[in-house]
Amino acid sequence: MAPAVRNPWLLALLALTALRLLGAALLPVSPDEAYYWVWGRALAPSYYDHPPMVALWTATGTALLGDNALGLRLLAPVGVAIGSVLLARAGEDLFPGRRVGEWGAALLNATLLFAAGSVLITPDTPLLVFWCAALWAAARLHRTQDGRWWLAFGVFAGLALLSKYTALLLGGGVVLWLLAEPRVRPWLLRWQLWAGGVLAIALFLPVVWWNSQHEWVSFAKQGGRAGTVGTGSSLRYLGELLGGQIALATPVVFVLCVAGTAMACRAWWRDRLPAAGLLVTLTVPAAALFLWQALGSRVQGNWPAILYPTACLAAAAFLGPRWRGWKLAGMGIGLAVMFAALLQASFAPLPLPRRSDPTLARLGGWPAFAAEVEAARQQRGAIFVATEEYGLAAELALHLPPGTPVVALGDRWDLFDLPPPPQGQAGLLVRSERRGDGPPLWPGATPDGGAVRQRKGIEAERYRLYAVRVAPGDPPLALLPARR
Template sequence: MRMGLTPPWLLALLGLTLLRLAAAAVLPPAPDEAYYWVWGRALALSYYDHPPMVALWTALGSALAGDTALGLRLLGPIGVGLASLLLADAAERLFPGRRAGLWSAALLNATLLFGAGAVLMTPDTPLLVFWSAALWALARLQASQDGRWWLAFGVLAGLSLLSKYTAALLGLGVLLWLLAEPAARRWFLDWRLWAGGALAVLVFSPVILWNALHGWASFAKQGGRAGSQGSGTALRYLGELVGGQAGLATPIIFVLCVAGTVAACRSWWRGRDAGAGLLVVMTLPAALLFLWQATGSRVQGNWPAILYPSACIAAAACLGPRWQRWYRPGAALGLALTLLVLVQAAFAPLPLARRHDPTLARLGGWPAFATALEAERQARGAGFIAAEEYGLASILALHLPPGTKVVALGDRWDLFALSRPADGARGLLVRSERRDGAPLWPGAAEIGVVARARHGIEAERYRLHDVTVAAGDPPLVLLPARR
C-alpha cells in the first residue's frame, strides 16, 4: 500500500485506536447500543430499523469480550483504524505526490462523527468502515484501470448496504461518475462492472429476503422516513443541518471539507481530473439530497457522515497552501473536542444539567438506576421488569442481573424470534415521565416514581406501574439476559 503515512503517523493511528478501545471499555453503553446488543443476541437476516451488520458486529464483539461495553463496541475502533489506512491509500493513488493520504486520514479521524463515533456502536460505524473501503476500491480502479476492482467494489458496496440503507448513495455516485466522466464510460461495456453490481445485490439479498417475508416492513419504514414532512420551517431545518454538521465535523474541518469539495469540482470541470470527479460524485449529490430533504423535514446529524471520507480526501488533495495551513489547527481542535466529549461522557467532570449535556440524557446513571429497579422488583415480588421504549427495555436487559426477566412491548418486537412471557405473570412497568398519554399496557396501575441520576444530577424520572400479563395485551417479548 502506498499510503503516504510515515512510521510516526502509523504509530499515532495505533495509539489512537488503543485509546478508542479504552474509551469503548469505560464509556457507559447508550440505550440504542443496548438495542443493537439485543439484535446480536437474536440474529436474523435483517431488522425493522436497519440491516443486520451492526448486529453481526455486536455479536462477534460480545463473543470475544463478553456482554460488556467493550464487547459491544470492540469492532468499531478496529474497523475505523483499518478504514483510515484504506482511505489514506485511496488518496495517495488518486493524487500521487501530494501527501494527501496522511492528511485525509488525519482530518477524518479528527471529526466528532468519525472520532467519537468510532467508540460507539451504531449502524453508522460499520457503514463508514465499508463506505471508506468501497471508496478505496474505486480509487484503485481509477488508478490502475484494472476492471477486477469492480468486483471488490461490488462486495464492499453490498457490505455497506448490509450496514445501512444510506449506502444506496454509493451506487448513485458511481452511476453519475460513469455518465459524466468521458474516460469512465467505457466501463459500461466491461462485464466486470455488471458482475460487481450483481455481487452487491447478492451480498444485500438477505435483507431483501427478510423484507419479502415481513411485508417489506423495513423498506417501508425507511422510505417513509425519507419522505416525511416535519412541522418546522425549511429555514429552521436547513440551519439545524448546516450548524449540526459544523459541530459534528468540527468547525475548521467542516470549512476545509466544503472548500475541498468546491476545489475538486473546479479540478474536474476545468482540468478534467477524473480522480477529483470521483470525489465530487461521492460527496456532492448526497449533500444536495440532504439539503433538499432539510427543506421539508429534519435531517439527523449522523446521516451525512458518509460525505466526509471523500470530502476529507478533497480537502487534503485539492486545496492550495493558504488552506493547507489550517490542517494542523483543524486536526488539533477536532481531537481536543473529541477528547472533551468522551471524558465528559465517561466521567462527567463538569456538573452540567441535562439540557446542557446530551451525554447525561443518553448515558448517565444507568447502573444505579437498574440497581434501584431491581430492589423495587424484589420488594414487590414482581416477576419481571417491562418497558415500552425499545431503548429503555434493552438497556435494562444489559444492566439488570441475568436472572431478572425483562419484557419489551410494542409492534416492532413482533418481528423478532423471541418468546412471550407467560399469562398471569406480574411485573413492574417502567415508563418515562416524558412520554405522553396512558401506558400501552392495559390495566397498568401506577405505584411510584424512580429517578435516574449521575453524580446527583437528575437525568430523567420514571413512573412505575404494576402490570399483569394477559391475553389481548400488546405484543410482548422476553429480552435476552447478559451471559
C-alpha cells in the same frame, strides 16, 4: 524496526485507536447501543430500523469479550482504524506521491461524526468503514486499470448496504461518475463492472427477502423518513442541517470540506481529472439531496456522515500550502473536543445539568438505575421488569442480573423471533415521565411508585413504576435475552 512502524501517521493512528478502545471500555452504554446488543443476541436477516450489519458487529464483539461495553463496541475502533488506512491508501492511489490520503484520513478522524463512530457502535460505524473500503477499491481500479477491482468494489458496496440504506448513494455516485467522465465510461462495456453490481445485489438480497416476509416494513420506515414533509419552516430545517454539520464536523473541518469540494469541482471541470470527478460525484449529489430534503423536513445529523470521506480527501488534495495551518487547527480542535467529550461522558468532572450535557441524558447512571429497579422488583415480589421504550428495555436487559427477565412492549417486537412471557406472571413496568401523563400501553397497569436515574446526584430522568400482569389480549410482548 519496520518502515511501516516508523511512519508517524500510522503511529498516531495506533495511539488514537488505543485511546478509543479505552473510551469504548469506560463509556457507559447508550440505549441505542443496548438495542443493537439485543439485535446481536437475536440475529436476523434484517430489522425494523436498519439492515443487520451492526448486529453482526455487536454479536462478534460480545462473543469475543462478553456482554460488556468493550465487547459490544470492539469492532468500532478497530473497524475505524482499518477504514482510516484504506482511505489513506485511496488518496494515494488517486493522487500519487502527494500524501493526500494521510491528510484526508487525519481530517476525517478529527470530525466528531467519525470520532463518535469510533467509540460508540451505531449502523453508521460499519457504513463508514465499508464506504471507505469501497472508495479504496475504486481508487485501486482507477490507478491500476485492473477490472477485477470492480468485484472488490461490489463486495464492499454490498456490505455497506447491509449496514445502512444510505449506501445506495455510493452506487449512485459511482454510476454518475461512469456516465459523466469519458475516460472511465468504457468500463460500462466490461463484464467486471456488471459482475461487481451483481455481487452487491446478492449480498443485499437477504434484507430484501426479510422485508418481503414482513410487509416491507423496514423499507417503508426508512423511505418514509426520507420523504416526510415536516411541519416546520424550510429555513428552520435548513439551519438545523447546516448548524448540525458545522458542529459534528467541527467548524474548521467543515470549512475545509466545503472549500476542498468546491476546488475539486473546479479541477474536474477545468482540468478534467477523473480522480477529482470521483470525489465530486460521491459528495455533491448526496449533499444536494440532503439540502433538498431539508427544504421540507428534518435531516438527522448523522445522515450526511457519508459525505466526509470524499470531502476530506478533496480538502487534502485541492487546498494548497496556504491551508496547512487550517488543516492542523482543524485536527487539533477536533481531537481536543473528542477527548473532552469522552472525559465528560466517562467521569463527569463538570456537574452539568441534563439540558447542558447530552452525555448525561443518554449515558448517565444506567447501572445504578438498574440496581434501583431490581430492588423495587424484589420488594414488590414481581417476576419480571417491563417497559414500552425499546432503548430502556435494552438497557435494563443489559444491566439487570441475568436471572431477572425483561419484557419489551410494542409492535416492533413482533418482528423479532423472541418468546412472549408466560401467562399470569406479575411484573413491574418502568415508564419514563417524558412520555407524558397518559396511561401506559399495558392494559390494567396500576401505579406503584417511581424511580430516578442520576449521575453523581444530578438527575438524568424520572420514571413511573406500575404493577402489571401478563394476560390474554395484551399488546405484543417479547422476552429479551439476558446478559451472559
